[in-house]
Amino acid sequence: MTAVDTQAQVQELRRQLQSLLEAATANERKLDRFDALERRLMAVESMEELVNLLLVECRADFGLDAAELWLLDPDGELSRALPSLPMAHAPRLLENHLPLKDLFGAARTARLIGPGHGEALLAQAFGDGTPVRSGALLPLIRQGLLIGSLHFGANDAERYDAASGTKFLDRLSTIAAIAIESMLNRERLRRAGMTDGLTGVHNRRYFDHRSLIEFSQAVRHRYPLACLFLDIDHFKAINDGHGHPVGDEVLRQVGGLIQRSLRTGDLAARYGGEEFVVLLPRTDLAGAREVAERIRLTVQDAPFITPEGGTVSATLSAGLAMLPAGAVSFAELLSAADRALYEAKRAGRNRTIADTAGEAA
Template sequence: MNASNPQDQVQELRRQLKSLLDAATANERKLDRFDALERRLIAVSSMEELVNLLLVDCRDDFGLDAAELWLLDLDEELRRALPALPMVKPPRLLDGHGPLKDLFGATRSTRLIGPGADEGLLALAFAPESGIKSAALLPLIRQGLLIGSLHFGSRDPERYDSSSGTKFLDRLAAIAAIAIESMLNRERLRRAGMTDGLTGVHNRRYFDHRSLIEFSQAVRHRYPLACLFLDIDHFKAINDRHGHPTGDEVLRQVGGLIQRSLRTGDLAARYGGEEFVVLLPRTDEAGAREVAERIRQMVQDAPFVTPEGGTVSATLSVGLAMLPVEATSFGDLLAAADRAVYEAKRRGRNCTVVDESPAA
């Protein structure tokens, strides 16, 4: 600027003032967007709403090219809960702390990756095909523990500059972490009311409620409904010979094998003691027999690990029944499957029997 020319000085001052006003306006808009997002985070009522908000709405509202959410899931509680939820984009579930350590090291603070920064972090945080050139990596911390991370990415290499401040992002990360912890606690309470604490499958109370819904749907829409009763053979002998902690481990692991054998929409529950029950909507007899035999074979082949590190073996007797076309009560289907499992035990156990009595 030419100091001897007052008009040039005025023009330069006006230019600087306009630049400051534009920056202030942009910051005010950014603050408004962050404030609105924080209010929505605080008000979410479900885990799927929270995830969709962080990964879809945030991306759209802030003009991002990518958003990723990583959540630590050491006990696989999220892995069990999230697959059935209606999410446009699911989070990445981590079974260990390694990926988070790779991103944040020991600092556990927001990282801005811009031009000249470590591009290896971009490759870790986003899929290579996303074309992300700059990013903000937000650690999610609750009660001093790193529970996950939230990543915002842009194809514009200038979008995030490592020299910029992170005040807004730090606040967003803190509120997102609180919302996630709140939803996790709510999900734990919800599942506690309908889940068997030992095996992780649904409990008898939930089964009694859900089975009536499945029954009415099958009758109304005239689609097949199969019911399996699965009973662990000689379970008392396992408890007597190896102790109740080993028996509990067998129950827990059998429950896991059953769960992994089913489709979304199928229902498995611990019915009582060493007995499980499975409902297979829209499944004919051949398909139900295939499922029953797959579960029975998996249990037969599995080495069940004991608390002491040893192994024991176990087998299942399986009773299968199909809902009759003229059925008027779900209890008839349940009774038929119960008859079939007793027949399987009478035939020597470790087999699948289909109920063929007139009632079925």
């Protein structure tokens, strides 16, 4: 072997060593970024913060061209937990497992998709209009159940090579799934403390807290505040004639009808028994009367489905009051709405009476 050959071999070995060192340095930097991301995932305080971290900050930190988060939400828990998140940053909420099965099949392992294969899956995972040429599809699994998927996409066709390892990505998907489950459990506990377990609307405890805030805001900024008391007519007769399970089902469905009749920012709560209370901020008398009548007519026309599959009918009476000028406590508004409800009951039920107007709607 000549000196020239030896020198060439040394140079090649140096080149290979330099390449290995660069790869090790790159992997170390990658590991540091993943470790930092994992710590941040475990420290998030809300679903909004978690989603923003995965879809916005993660995309910037790792130089991604696209990021998608799909989450299974058959009962609407997440849609309630993310009411104010901008739609551009929101996850895709799935009603069933079918889209996830299309991505992962039975394997439920991370999938790296590069050029030449899987283009249809990339279009499905990121949308047809997203210019993604390679991607990583990460299943989110908790306690053996597939709860969603996290998708990273790049315009670089070589970014996610199907032959590459997925160790870091597998760990990230595990941590992300744990964080999502933790946030869901926290949201369940939070809602349990302020939600009526039967009807799904807010409970009396939450209403008492929120009503004082709405009262002080209305007084400070001098905007109208309306209060409705709603009571199911002859509810005892429903319980006596059909049984308490049917009465509970009527209560549950009435609570849902009330909720669907309100705007974002309005407040409905079960006040006690068969009585509900509604607060309508920034709503004048005519607007509040319209809401009360919409709720009343919706209940009147609804066939309430019993646990056995039959139907019963129900009506409700509504008392309406506006926050009086110069009011010094929320109790004044509540008492006025309660008086109006009593008048609606005395006048024959299934009607709206406004305390300030003194006449039936």
